[in-house]
Amino acid sequence: xxxxxLIIRNGWILTIDPEDTLVEKGAVAISADRIAAVxxxxxxxxxxxxxxxxxxxxxxxxxGLVNTHTHAxxxxxxxxxxxxxxxxxxxxxxxxxEGRYLNPETVYKATLLSCAExxxxxxxxxxDGYFFEDSVAEAVQECxxxxxxxxxxVDFPAPGVPEPDKNVAEALRFIRKWQGKTSLxxxxxxxxxxxxxxxxxxxxxxxxxxxxxxxxxxxxAETITEVTQLRERHGLSPVKYLDRIGVLxxxxxxxxxxxVDQKDIACMARKKVGVSVATExxxxxxxxxxxxxxxxxxxxxVGIGTDGCxxxxxxxxxGEMGATARLHKVxxxxxxxxxxxxxxxxxxxxxxxAIGLGDRIGSIEVGKKADLVIIDTYKPHLTPLYDPVSxxxxxxxxxxxxxxxxxxRLVVQDGRLLTIEIETVIDAVERLCREI
Amino acid sequence: xxxxxLIIRNGWILTIDPEDTLVEKGAVAISADRIAAVxxxxxxxxxxxxxxxxxxxxxxxxxGLVNTHTHAxxxxxxxxxxxxxxxxxxxxxxxxxEGRYLNPETVYKATLLSCAExxxxxxxxxxDGYFFEDSVAEAVQECxxxxxxxxxxVDFPAPGVPEPDKNVAEALRFIRKWQGKTSLxxxxxxxxxxxxxxxxxxxxxxxxxxxxxxxxxxxxAETITEVTQLRERHGLSPVKYLDRIGVLxxxxxxxxxxxVDQKDIACMARKKVGVSVATExxxxxxxxxxxxxxxxxxxxxVGIGTDGCxxxxxxxxxGEMGATARLHKVxxxxxxxxxxxxxxxxxxxxxxxAIGLGDRIGSIEVGKKADLVIIDTYKPHLTPLYDPVSxxxxxxxxxxxxxxxxxxRLVVQDGRLLTIEIETVIDAVERLCREI
Numbered sequence: 072x073x074x075x076x077l078i079i080r081n082g083w084i085l086t087i088d089p090e091d092t093l094v095e096k097g098a099v100a101i102s103a104d105r106i107a108a109v110x111x112x113x114x115x116x117x118x119x120x121x122x123x124x125x126x127x128x129x130x131x132x133x134x135g136l137v138n139t140h141t142h143a144x145x146x147x148x149x150x151x152x153x154x155x156x157x158x159x160x161x162x163x164x165x166x167x168x169e170g171r172y173l174n175p176e177t178v179y180k181a182t183l184l185s186c187a188e189x190x191x192x193x194x195x196x197x198x199d200g201y202f203f204e205d206s207v208a209e210a211v212q213e214c215x216x217x218x219x220x221x222x223x224x225v226d227f228p229a230p231g232v233p234e235p236d237k238n239v240a241e242a243l244r245f246i247r248k249w250q251g252k253t254s255l256x257x258x259x260x261x262x263x264x265x266x267x268x269x270x271x272x273x274x275x276x277x278x279x280x281x282x283x284x285x286x287x288x289x290x291x292a293e294t295i296t297e298v299t300q301l302r303e304r305h306g307l308s309p310v311k312y313l314d315r316i317g318v319l320x321x322x323x324x325x326x327x328x329x330x331v332d333q334k335d336i337a338c339m340a341r342k343k344v345g346v347s348v349a350t351e352x353x354x355x356x357x358x359x360x361x362x363x364x365x366x367x368x369x370x371x372x373v374g375i376g377t378d379g380c381x382x383x384x385x386x387x388x389x390g391e392m393g394a395t396a397r398l399h400k401v402x403x404x405x406x407x408x409x410x411x412x413x414x415x416x417x418x419x420x421x422x423x424x425a426i427g428l429g430d431r432i433g434s435i436e437v438g439k440k441a442d443l444v445i446i447d448t449y450k451p452h453l454t455p456l457y458d459p460v461s462x463x464x465x466x467x468x469x470x471x472x473x474x475x476x477x478x479x480r481l482v483v484q485d486g487r488l489l490t491i492e493i494e495t496v497i498d499a500v501e502r503l504c505r506e507i
Numbered sequence: 508x509x510x511x512x513l514i515i516r517n518g519w520i521l522t523i524d525p526e527d528t529l530v531e532k533g534a535v536a537i538s539a540d541r542i543a544a545v546x547x548x549x550x551x552x553x554x555x556x557x558x559x560x561x562x563x564x565x566x567x568x569x570x571g572l573v574n575t576h577t578h579a580x581x582x583x584x585x586x587x588x589x590x591x592x593x594x595x596x597x598x599x600x601x602x603x604x605e606g607r608y609l610n611p612e613t614v615y616k617a618t619l620l621s622c623a624e625x626x627x628x629x630x631x632x633x634x635d636g637y638f639f640e641d642s643v644a645e646a647v648q649e650c651x652x653x654x655x656x657x658x659x660x661v662d663f664p665a666p667g668v669p670e671p672d673k674n675v676a677e678a679l680r681f682i683r684k685w686q687g688k689t690s691l692x693x694x695x696x697x698x699x700x701x702x703x704x705x706x707x708x709x710x711x712x713x714x715x716x717x718x719x720x721x722x723x724x725x726x727x728a729e730t731i732t733e734v735t736q737l738r739e740r741h742g743l744s745p746v747k748y749l750d751r752i753g754v755l756x757x758x759x760x761x762x763x764x765x766x767v768d769q770k771d772i773a774c775m776a777r778k779k780v781g782v783s784v785a786t787e788x789x790x791x792x793x794x795x796x797x798x799x800x801x802x803x804x805x806x807x808x809v810g811i812g813t814d815g816c817x818x819x820x821x822x823x824x825x826g827e828m829g830a831t832a833r834l835h836k837v838x839x840x841x842x843x844x845x846x847x848x849x850x851x852x853x854x855x856x857x858x859x860x861a862i863g864l865g866d867r868i869g870s871i872e873v874g875k876k877a878d879l880v881i882i883d884t885y886k887p888h889l890t891p892l893y894d895p896v897s898x899x900x901x902x903x904x905x906x907x908x909x910x911x912x913x914x915x916r917l918v919v920q921d922g923r924l925l926t927i928e929i930e931t932v933i934d935a936v937e938r939l940c941r942e943i
Contacts, residue, residue, distance in 0.1 A: 150897035354833035397790035455940035470906035504891035
């Protein structure tokens, strides 16, 4: 018998491996931060002796969810302003609140809150872009989450970066500070968009990302207005413009990609960029519907993000899965588009690939990092259980998450967060927000 | 001091009265099955002495949610078949399973399960249409819910109604049996559609509904195929055809109403029918998007339903509110369409009006039936709290429901169902479904 640290047993295992293997009464063995074995409970039990065992009690064992796009500190502004025209919302509410209330302390506390919400709803990895990203990293570290964190870059005075001409240097400083510091945090940069960053800024940021081997994130083709502006300025679509100035390569995360045409999609596929959609936020802001089925047909790696809580207004990836599966069906009037299996893949391994972590996380396979979630299915709304994948996409919500393991460490147990004191965080953020 | 049975205090009260009054630190006094008072906690406390007090602990106190369209027993088929072309799904899976597995016992147990799910997620009233509706009524009665229950009518052999020419008579028998039996159940009938019921059947059903003073429910204009068929058969749209044969009047619930044109909408408004949409199911089946903003502009009473669990796949009205608010924004590319207040109204008083209960339920007003829900907002995903309405529509889920009161009776307390034993129901349905 081999010794391992942890065995999770007695669950439906959705591996999300290349064959979408489902093990009906399965077990996962975990040794330190890695998956040592996955298979039928009898086989795993015969081979391994575990220091600790978790009984999934017939529930679902799945890879941790990967949220490929958010602005974690924006939980500060959750529900502050909704149902407004985009520019009124941004200029009169969000930008004003950001300018007045963001500082290292508020960003830190709001990120603790976001991490708590994400962990309790089964997200183990997220990809972030914001300002005061050092504070985001500190909060993430405290919570024990995995994250790709991008320091924001924009060509006007921003929170923590009053002088725009130092924005790329600030991102470089952030990347150097956090690179290699902990295996859970990968620092990177986040250019706001091709209409708020100059060509010079974008080229410099690309250079920094390539030199440091980090991800280059950018919002692209989010609104019709953006496309019109870019065409006027450069005679090109946002995607084509970014390609012309050399910004697109496989270490790029193109966020939104709503108003893209066939040529843009072909270009994105040629450059092998990752894509993140953010279905619920895109619907709520009335930005539009990205052509996800076309992205997948072109072989692009696509992930799903929640976006920030000012526009979502939660960080529940189960809601995103359901909305994504349903929206593309009704848009195409075809109920076979984006089936539950495809959508679950987007929210796990697809997203992991899109942000460059596909070889480490996103599926339950031997050798991968042990980022896992156990779903409690003994509930009225998850009864009966014919097909666990269907339940995850169409019936479950984040509150059905029972246990969460990141890098081999148990961080949520029986719906209770183990890494931080949740009441302290809720009270602190509620106090901060009384001023806003 | 006046005596009352119950006071709920210390919450944000969303009354959904005609002025959408919000009371920040409010209380509701309940006497027997009715609301005796609503207002600031200090005022209510000074006037009433309560046998029992519930502390909402700063959460939200709202009217119980009204699910205006479902087929409760279809929880039996939750997740049995998804992502299929509509006709394959219906003919190869749903109709077959219904034919083989429906009987009074399975319908009764599945309805207990549905009621448990609805109660735990804050729905206090639902409008149903199915077969073996006596068993549905028995289960509803046992759970202590309020419901409008329609015995199904269709012109081919149906579960429990093998001879189609007795379908209207069977509905009449059902209505007579349940009318006046309990104040919580209003029996009625449910004609499947204008393409599966003949003109004779529809006219007879209308007559029975009018004679018994009960609601006439019908699926209308759900798919393009239906519209094409009706135009070929009758030279009219489904709405216009139903109007011509005299079926539309204020005691009618038109369900779906997706493929309707301006003339259809004007006709529906003239006849003052109620409308139920079912956003998530309509998206998942790729049926289409009903013109809800136009319905509201025409002054129609509109409610939101979940539809049955074979096509949703849950009964959570919070998910429906979020999906409805978001979908109509992105369809119109206008983020101001269907704001959170409007959508919360659809899910409460709007729905109550659409099914003919607007004078009894759907809002927290003196004299109305005491159907109330308390939401626990002390959670990461509901922090901070700037606007309770925003949270309900855009951030909450059914699992945030803490307490539920129906007709003055506490049926859910601290997330635990008081009227039936939930484990027994889950186990019974799981056992039944192992055969399917």
